[in-house]
Amino acid sequence: MGRPTMNDVARNAGVSLKTVSRVVNGETTVDPGLAARVRAAVAALGYRPNLGASMLRRNDRRTRMIGVLLTDLAGPFSAAVHRAVEDEARARGVHVLGGSTDDDPQRAQDLVEAFARRHVDGVILTAPAVVDLPSVVIDREAGIGQGMRHLRNHGHRRIVFVEREVHAVFALPDPPTAILAGSTSVTIEVVRALRERGLRDRVALVGLGDFPTADLLEPAVTVVAQDPAATGRAAAGALFEQIDGGTQGARAISIPTTLIARGSGEIRPATGS
Amino acid sequence: MGRPTMNDVARNAGVSLKTVSRVVNGETTVDPGLAARVRAAVAALGYRPNLGASMLRRNDRRTRMIGVLLTDLAGPFSAAVHRAVEDEARARGVHVLGGSTDDDPQRAQDLVEAFARRHVDGVILTAPAVVDLPSVVIDREAGIGQGMRHLRNHGHRRIVFVEREVHAVFALPDPPTAILAGSTSVTIEVVRALRERGLRDRVALVGLGDFPTADLLEPAVTVVAQDPAATGRAAAGALFEQIDGGTQGARAISIPTTLIARGSGEIRPATGS
DNA sequence: AAATCGAGAGACAACGTTGTCTTGCAGTAG
DNA sequence: CTACTGCAAGACAACGTTGTCTCTCGATTT
Numbered sequence: 045m046g047r048p049t050m051n052d053v054a055r056n057a058g059v060s061l062k063t064v065s066r067v068v069n070g071e072t073t074v075d076p077g078l079a080a081r082v083r084a085a086v087a088a089l090g091y092r093p094n095l096g097a098s099m100l101r102r103n104d105r106r107t108r109m110i111g112v113l114l115t116d117l118a119g120p121f122s123a124a125v126h127r128a129v130e131d132e133a134r135a136r137g138v139h140v141l142g143g144s145t146d147d148d149p150q151r152a153q154d155l156v157e158a159f160a161r162r163h164v165d166g167v168i169l170t171a172p173a174v175v176d177l178p179s180v181v182i183d184r185e186a187g188i189g190q191g192m193r194h195l196r197n198h199g200h201r202r203i204v205f206v207e208r209e210v211h212a213v214f215a216l217p218d219p220p221t222a223i224l225a226g227s228t229s230v231t232i233e234v235v236r237a238l239r240e241r242g243l244r245d246r247v248a249l250v251g252l253g254d255f256p257t258a259d260l261l262e263p264a265v266t267v268v269a270q271d272p273a274a275t276g277r278a279a280a281g282a283l284f285e286q287i288d289g290g291t292q293g294a295r296a297i298s299i300p301t302t303l304i305a306r307g308s309g310e311i312r313p314a315t316g317s
Numbered sequence: 318m319g320r321p322t323m324n325d326v327a328r329n330a331g332v333s334l335k336t337v338s339r340v341v342n343g344e345t346t347v348d349p350g351l352a353a354r355v356r357a358a359v360a361a362l363g364y365r366p367n368l369g370a371s372m373l374r375r376n377d378r379r380t381r382m383i384g385v386l387l388t389d390l391a392g393p394f395s396a397a398v399h400r401a402v403e404d405e406a407r408a409r410g411v412h413v414l415g416g417s418t419d420d421d422p423q424r425a426q427d428l429v430e431a432f433a434r435r436h437v438d439g440v441i442l443t444a445p446a447v448v449d450l451p452s453v454v455i456d457r458e459a460g461i462g463q464g465m466r467h468l469r470n471h472g473h474r475r476i477v478f479v480e481r482e483v484h485a486v487f488a489l490p491d492p493p494t495a496i497l498a499g500s501t502s503v504t505i506e507v508v509r510a511l512r513e514r515g516l517r518d519r520v521a522l523v524g525l526g527d528f529p530t531a532d533l534l535e536p537a538v539t540v541v542a543q544d545p546a547a548t549g550r551a552a553a554g555a556l557f558e559q560i561d562g563g564t565q566g567a568r569a570i571s572i573p574t575t576l577i578a579r580g581s582g583e584i585r586p587a588t589g590s
Numbered sequence: 591a592a593a594t595c596g597a598g599a600g601a602c603a604a605c606g607t608t609g610t611c612t613t614g615c616a617g618t619a620g
Numbered sequence: 621c622t623a624c625t626g627c628a629a630g631a632c633a634a635c636g637t638t639g640t641c642t643c644t645c646g647a648t649t650t
Contacts (some may be wrong), residue, residue, distance in 0.1 A: 127391035294542035
């Protein structure tokens with residue numbers, strides 16, 4: 045007595061199983077009268093097709109599910125990518141399985157494997173993993189060079205690229221005159237650390253990834269914006285192109301980045317020291 | 318010739334289909350020699366079980382997938398909830414289908430329906446929808462009262478609760494002395510608007526939902542923090558309790574909120590006016 | 591030595607659906 | 621009035637897997 049099946053609907057409507065299938069799938073070769081009876085039975089029983097069983101039998105063998113594997117679905121970059129992918133998927137009647145890897149290659153691999161067992165139609169990832177599925181890799185390294193160049197152009201020679209271990213930077217024997225922060229959360233940690241040490245107007249800072257309050261802080265934070273929404277759209281577009289066969293779509297997406305100068309990244313190194 | 322099936326593995330290993338099934342499912346009643354041959358064949362062919370077919374036949378009828386339906390998976394609140402749910406799910410070998418509703422009840426309903434067709438084991442939602450599945454509803458309204466009370470306690474009588482239409486607030490004939498912002502993105506918009514109008518030290522502001530730079534702005538922003546991660550964990554916990562039967566788990570989760578006074582919410586109304 | 595037992599391994603059906611083939615019947619042409 | 625055509629609707633198999641039943645064979649018991 046689980047959920048009603050096509051068979052239950054068929055019995056209720058007094059038609060064959062196959063006729064129900066035809067009506068449910070919108071085939072036109074069904075007598076309007078019978079079709080109406082079937083639809084009534086569907087409504088009466090609260091019948092819902094079982095997509096799992098359907099996919100098993102269908103010729104196209106699509107589950108209409110894709111996997112999205114990002115660093116941290118709670119972080120602003122991953123979340124925005126995920127959302128953009130979701131929108132592209134929705135437009136195609138596809139659902140999205142999400143997964144956070146926390147930059148752990150093993151976990152990424154495990155998730156890919158698990159998604160493959162679910163027969164997802166494809167995956168979008170940030171770290172390249174071994175996949176025998178349609179897939180698109182998002183290049184997160186883009187923009188580092190741009191940030192570095194900007195700081196160099198402003199006279200800096202001692203620049204540190206920071207991921208996570210923010211406080212270690214200030215313990216260095218020869219402290220940097222400029223910092224490039226690897227993610228928005230790191231950027232914010234750096235802002236906080238600089239303030240605590242009274243260095244906010246003395247050490248230059250460029251953050252990877254824009255964030256909504258970057259222009260409201262003092263000094264306003266210079267960032268390399270990555271447009272995660274556009275990235276997600278592009279990745280999803282490329283993935284669906286692969287899935288739908290035809291021209292083999294792009295297997296990698298590189299983020300077009302933009303440097304937004306707001307102040308913190310234009311601080312010059314102290315000339316005296 | 319799509320992916321190899323159990324039958325292919327069976328042929329390759331020279332055993333029956335059922336024996337492969339037993340090995341794959343870790344049953345112990347298999348001769349070690351045969352089991353080794355099966356495992357070798359699995360590796361050689363790159364066989365992966367088809368979870369869809371498996372779920373169709375298994376007795377428990379679980380897909381080990383749940384749906385998470387939130388306002389906007391790109392927003393910090395939804396994203397953090399989503400991540401927390403993902404972690405709880407991962408611990409149980411369950412995957413998460415995500416969906417953004419943008420607060421559109423129709424879309425929420427459509428997504429619930431679509432997830433039900435996929436036979437998800439349950440759903441977590443912010444807006445109550447008609448569901449005949451295990452489900453947990455997250456109450457997002459909690460905290461509004463707390464914010465209002467705080468502002469009233471600081472002498473305010475003209476308080477506006479703002480969602481989205483930030484600029485309309487300042488067009489009011491009788492402008493408020495305090496603002497309660499409905500989400501972090503609205504809070505940030507209000508901060509920006511107050512600055513543009515030179516009102517940042519004159520109009521009180523309390524935001525619903527903490528954000529990483531709230532303490533770095535000037536004045537620092539008072540918020541009603543919602544601990545989305547704890548919310549997600551609680552919702553997932555309650556959902557799995559329902560799914561696993563036994564005690565009917567909670568059907569609704571209310572967020573325990575904390576007011577964090579940082580300055581912007583303690584501004585008092587101008588006494589003269 | 592015959593009867594009993596147990597455990598490993600295969601045969602077969604079934605899960606809910608769709609692809610293919612066949613049947614039945616009305617409508618048309620000769 | 622018979623033969624043909626066409627199309628709606630049902631019968632049946634199949635998708636990849638697991639549950640249940642049966643069979644075989646060696647080991648144990650008496």
